[in-house]
Amino acid sequence: MRPDVHRWLRRRTFSAASWSAAELADARRAEGTTVSVVLPALDEEATVGAIVTVIRDELVLRAPLVDEVVVVDSGSADRTAAVAAAAGARVVDVADVLPAHGRVPGKGEALWKGLAATTGDLVVFVDADLVGFDPQFVVGLLGPLLTDPGIGYVKALYDRPLSTTEGIVPSGGGRVTELVARPLLNAFWPELAGFVQPLSGEYAGRRELLEQVPFVSGYGVEFGLLVDLAALAGVDALAQVDLGTRRHGHQSDAALGRMAGQILQTAMARRLRGGAPAPELLQFLRTGDGVEAVSWDVGVTERPPMRTVLAAAGAQGRRR
Numbered sequence: 001m002r003p004d005v006h007r008w009l010r011r012r013t014f015s016a017a018s019w020s021a022a023e024l025a026d027a028r029r030a031e032g033t034t035v036s037v038v039l040p041a042l043d044e045e046a047t048v049g050a051i052v053t054v055i056r057d058e059l060v061l062r063a064p065l066v067d068e069v070v071v072v073d074s075g076s077a078d079r080t081a082a083v084a085a086a087a088g089a090r091v092v093d094v095a096d097v098l099p100a101h102g103r104v105p106g107k108g109e110a111l112w113k114g115l116a117a118t119t120g121d122l123v124v125f126v127d128a129d130l131v132g133f134d135p136q137f138v139v140g141l142l143g144p145l146l147t148d149p150g151i152g153y154v155k156a157l158y159d160r161p162l163s164t165t166e167g168i169v170p171s172g173g174g175r176v177t178e179l180v181a182r183p184l185l186n187a188f189w190p191e192l193a194g195f196v197q198p199l200s201g202e203y204a205g206r207r208e209l210l211e212q213v214p215f216v217s218g219y220g221v222e223f224g225l226l227v228d229l230a231a232l233a234g235v236d237a238l239a240q241v242d243l244g245t246r247r248h249g250h251q252s253d254a255a256l257g258r259m260a261g262q263i264l265q266t267a268m269a270r271r272l273r274g275g276a277p278a279p280e281l282l283q284f285l286r287t288g289d290g291v292e293a294v295s296w297d298v299g300v301t302e303r304p305p306m307r308t309v310l311a312a313a314g315a316q317g318r319r320r
């Protein structure tokens with residue numbers, strides 16, 4: 001493992017259990033820091049209400065850590081907006097935010113407009129399809145930002161069980177992460193190989209940083225933000241926090257194939273400047289109280305086209 005990645009893993013990996021909502025509420029009040037939570041939602045009537053309710057009850061009313069909870073309705077056909085509003089969220093329609101800019105489809109658009117529709121110094125993004133949402137997710141994401149001014153962006157890491165028709169596959173989730181995003185980052189942005197969940201849908205950042213980078217419109221948004229914020233602020237300004245386990249709604253393999261395509265587009269748009277890929281692939285295993293990084297060499301070599309070999313042999317033969 002690269003020494004810089006090993007060092008980053010040690011210095012910038014936190015546990016959500018390190019902080020309580022009450023202590024962070026005191027800390028942010030003392031600093032005068034404001035906090036917004038943004039939930040992008042497309043047809044999430046089944047889950048958005050419970051998430052908003054828990055955030056409001058625990059982090060707005062009980063411990064005043066969060067100032068505003070905004071659900072960005074991405075053009076839902078179900079009752080997402082009504083359910084979210086009934087739970088206490090401020091709901092904005094993606095088409096109504098920055099209308100002069102029109103609207104493009106995709107999750108990233110909802111997040112970009114969520115940034116425009118909120119004012120918090122710190123912005124927390126939470127998917128609206130989570131099951132069994134724990135308010136400690138938000139506490140854990142805010143912990144590093146409220147205790148270390150040198151940290152500007154925090155990604156969630158967690159176990160990701162995959163629920164299938166045959167049952168639960170304990171670590172089967174994060175399919176595009178394992179098959180596309182992780183290999184891409186290791187090859188072309190090896191300094192970011194320490195992120196256990198580079199595509200996690202829960203993350204938080206300082207508005208002053210988030211407003212300086214583009215938001216990729218579709219599912220490339222997480223990949224784009226990670227690469228662009230690292231380029232802007234340096235890897236050491238980025239961190240990750242262990243939130244335990246995350247369960248959410250899963251899309252089909254075909255849908256994830258399209259997601260992978262968007263992530264590939266996002267990566268290649270940032271990488272066409274060439275440069276040989278790094279040969280190391282870092283994967284992660286859950287240990288008792290943390291994660292263990294496992295390093296693999298996935299470097300490949302290339303054999304030249306046979307035609308050139310035979311031509312050279314022929315030329316050599318002619319020279320013998």
Ligand SMILES: O=c1ccn([C@@H]2O[C@H](COP(=O)(O)OP(=O)(O)O)[C@@H](O)[C@H]2O)c(=O)[nH]1
Nearest residue numbers: 040041042044074106107110127128129251
């Ligand atoms: O065009 C979109 C696509 C997705 N989402 C929301 O973004 C989050 C993550 O999307 P999804 O669950 O489809 O991604 P997955 O978690 O399956 O990768 C969810 O709250 C979606 O409702 C959205 O607001 N607009």
Ligand SMILES: O=C(O)[C@@H](COP(=O)(O)O)O[C@H]1O[C@H](CO)[C@@H](O)[C@H](O)[C@H]1O
Nearest residue numbers: 173174175176177199201219222250251
């Ligand atoms: O991590 C992944 O591979 C994908 C798909 O997860 P699953 O295989 O359905 O658990 O989920 C994430 O990726 C999306 C693209 O970045 C994010 O928008 C989602 O929030 C996140 O769940």
